[in-house]
Amino acid sequence: xxxxxxxxxxxxxxxxxxxxxxxxxxxxxxxxxxxxxxxxxxxxxxxxxxxxxxxxxxxxxxxxxxxxxxxxxxxxxxxxxxxxxxxxxxxxxxxxxxxxxxxxxxxxxxxxxxxxxxxxxxxxxxxxxxxxxxxxxxxxxxxxxxxxxxxxxxxxxxxxxxxxxxxxxxxxxxxxxxxxxxxxxxxxxxxxxxxxxxxxxxxxxxxxxxxxxxxxxxxxxxxxxxxxxxxxxxxxxxxxxxxxxxxxxxxxx
Amino acid sequence: xxxxxxxxxxxxxxxxxxxxxxxxxxxxxxxxxxxxxxxxxxxxxxxxxxxxxxxxxxxxxxxxxxxxxxxxxxxxxxxxxxxxxxxxxxxxxxxxxxxxxxxxxxxxxxxxxxxxxxxxxxxxxxxxxxxxxxxxxxxxxxxxxxxxx
Numbered sequence: 001x002x003x004x005x006x007x008x009x010x011x012x013x014x015x016x017x018x019x020x021x022x023x024x025x026x027x028x029x030x031x032x033x034x035x036x037x038x039x040x041x042x043x044x045x046x047x048x049x050x051x052x053x054x055x056x057x058x059x060x061x062x063x064x065x066x067x068x069x070x071x072x073x074x075x076x077x078x079x080x081x082x083x084x085x086x087x088x089x090x091x092x093x094x095x096x097x098x099x100x101x102x103x104x105x106x107x108x109x110x111x112x113x114x115x116x117x118x119x120x121x122x123x124x125x126x127x128x129x130x131x132x133x134x135x136x137x138x139x140x141x142x143x144x145x146x147x148x149x150x151x152x153x154x155x156x157x158x159x160x161x162x163x164x165x166x167x168x169x170x171x172x173x174x175x176x177x178x179x180x181x182x183x184x185x186x187x188x189x190x191x192x193x194x195x196x197x198x199x200x201x202x203x204x205x206x207x208x209x210x211x212x213x214x215x216x217x218x219x220x221x222x223x224x225x226x227x228x229x230x231x232x233x234x235x236x237x238x239x240x241x242x243x244x245x246x247x248x249x250x251x252x253x
Numbered sequence: 254x255x256x257x258x259x260x261x262x263x264x265x266x267x268x269x270x271x272x273x274x275x276x277x278x279x280x281x282x283x284x285x286x287x288x289x290x291x292x293x294x295x296x297x298x299x300x301x302x303x304x305x306x307x308x309x310x311x312x313x314x315x316x317x318x319x320x321x322x323x324x325x326x327x328x329x330x331x332x333x334x335x336x337x338x339x340x341x342x343x344x345x346x347x348x349x350x351x352x353x354x355x356x357x358x359x360x361x362x363x364x365x366x367x368x369x370x371x372x373x374x375x376x377x378x379x380x381x382x383x384x385x386x387x388x389x390x391x392x393x394x395x396x397x398x399x400x401x402x
Contacts, residue, residue, distance in 0.1 A: 164375040165309075165360040166351070166368055176327050176358065182305065182312045183323035219375045 023244060026187040026252055029178075034199070038251035046128060046197035046249025049121075049204045053129025056122060062113030068126070071110065079133040081140070084246055087235045089146045096150040098231050100127050100206065118225035124204045128195045131248030139192060139246060141239045154236025157229055163220030169233075172214075184253075191237040193250025200253065207234055274365065275383045277348060283341030284348060288363070288383040298392030301385055302331070308381070308389065313358070317396065327358065335394045343393050347386050362386060 027035060037043045057068045057075055072078040083099055090097040090105075097105070100118065103126050107113045116123040141147070159170040172181070173189035180186065194207040201209075208230045212222035223229040275288045287293075301308040303321055310316075315324035316331030334343065345352060350359040361368075362380040371377075381389065 160369065162368075162370045164368060164371050164378070164380060167358065167360070171358045179327045180323075180325050181327065182325050215370075216372065219372050220370045221372050 021243075023190065023241065024177075024188055025190055025192055025244060025247065027193070027247060027250065029185045029187045030251075030253060034251055034253055038247065044197065044249065044251055046195070046204055046251060049125045049128040049195070049197075050132045050249060052121075053125035053127070053132075056126050057129055062107065062111035064110065064112045066111050068106065068111075071106075075129065075133055079130045081134050081137055083127075083131040083134040083248060084137045084140045085142050087147070087150070087231050087238065088142050089144050094146075095228070096147060096231050096235055098208075098226070098234055099130065100208075101226055101231070103127060103130070119206060119209055124195050124206065127206070128204060128249045131195060131246065134246045135248055136245050138243045139238055139241050141235070141242055147235060150232045150235045151239050153229070154232035154234070157233050158236055163215065163218035165218050165220075167218045169214065189237060190241040190244055191234060192241055192244050193247040193252065195248065196250040196252055198252045204249065207237075274363065274379070277344075279345060279352060282345060282353065283339060284344040285341035287387055288344070288348075289387050291384060291387065293384075293387035293389070293391030295388070295391040295395050297385075298388035298390065301381065301389050302392060309360070331393065331396060333396055333398060335396045336398070340390060340394050343390050344386070347381075347389060362389075 027038065030038075037045075041047050054075075060067045060070065069075070086099040086102070087096045088102075089095070090102075100123055103123060104115050104118075108115050116126075157169075159168050161168045161171075169189065172186050177186050177188045191207045194210070195204050197204050198210075206225070208223070208225045211230060211233060212225075215222040223233070277284050277288060278286065302310045302316070303318055305311065310331070311318070311321055311324045313325040313328040314331050315326065318324065338346075346359070348363040349361040350357045351361060360380060363383065363386050365377050365379050
């Protein structure tokens with residue numbers, strides 16, 4: 001009996017060592033050249049979008065003829081950490097909203113400008129600029145009980161089999177991460193680099209575009225950008241990646 | 254594992270609205286009857302296996318395909334399949350691997366029902382048709398030597 005108790009204590013003490021973080025960024029699965037490209041702001045093609053976003057941030061627009069800066073001031077201060085805590089609850093609609101959705105909301109309601117297109121250049125650049133202000137900060141999902149249902153929906157979608165190939169996200173990204181699908185190393189599907197420059201796309205793209213890529217690979221009907229399902233998946237992945245550092249704008253193969 | 258399934262005999266239901274599936278019978282962890290009654294063509298089967306957009310096999314499996322770069326490593330090598338299992342056991346795995354391992358990642362190649370959110374282009378279609386399944390089986394049966402690479 002005593003022995004057993006002793007053993008339990010010993011195992012208990014050893015646990016923290018085992019509990020080491022096994023999570024890896026998509027960055028860790030890349031070759032040294034792509035890693036170097038991401039790390040060097042002068043070589044990182046995503047930085048062009050950040051610069052473009054900065055210009056947009058400071059440009060008055062819409063009927064209100066206000067710039068983002070007119071309300072939010074210096075982005076290096078006001079936008080610091082913001083991308084690390086989205087999706088969040090939108091008080092007005094009482095539903096989860098992603099960062100791109102919030103930017104659209106500001107554009108339409110506060111600047112009285114036309115809604116920027118999802119995956120369009122304007123929205124991606126602004127998202128990249130805002131995201132850049134949180135680079136190297138830990139992902140910090142809001143401690144908001146109201147997001148629990150959204151995260152649970154995302155978790156369910158993540159492990160649901162979909163498409164003609166009958167795959168779930170979890171089968172690849174939890175069960176087979178680190179393996180190879182044909183030539184491609186399978187990463188753990190962390191959302192910590194977005195929007196990011198993907199060499200295969202030859203452009204900047206959002207996390208939700210990445211979801212659509214994987215889903216068409218599964219021969220599944222993709223979730224539309226900004227849909228409840230896409231935001232739920234995003235909220236689940238952000239929670240799953242809590243504490244990992246943001247890399248926006250990352251580079252991926 | 255497939256001992257459990259041994260007593261199970263499953264008949265796939267007909268779906269007239271979609272591609273009509275040939276009915277088959279699972280017995281003792283195998284589908285012993287050919288889906289078409291026409292002997293499979295191993296050379297065609299090999300072509301399907303290596304074709305990335307069709308068979309998709311090499312996304313996950315490797316095998317005796319020295320000319321193919323980038324074979325996946327998520328599944329056992331296909332080398333020696335014909336020595337490890339019977340034709341009927343292979344047929345069951347091709348038709349619907351979830352009947353052997355509910356959690357498998359291997360897609361069901363001859364099933365069009367019970368799949369969620371299938372993209373419009375692929376709706377109610379099977380990954381391979383019945384004769385293609387037989388062709389692939391004929392090829393896999395011919396992979397006898399465990400040591401070939």
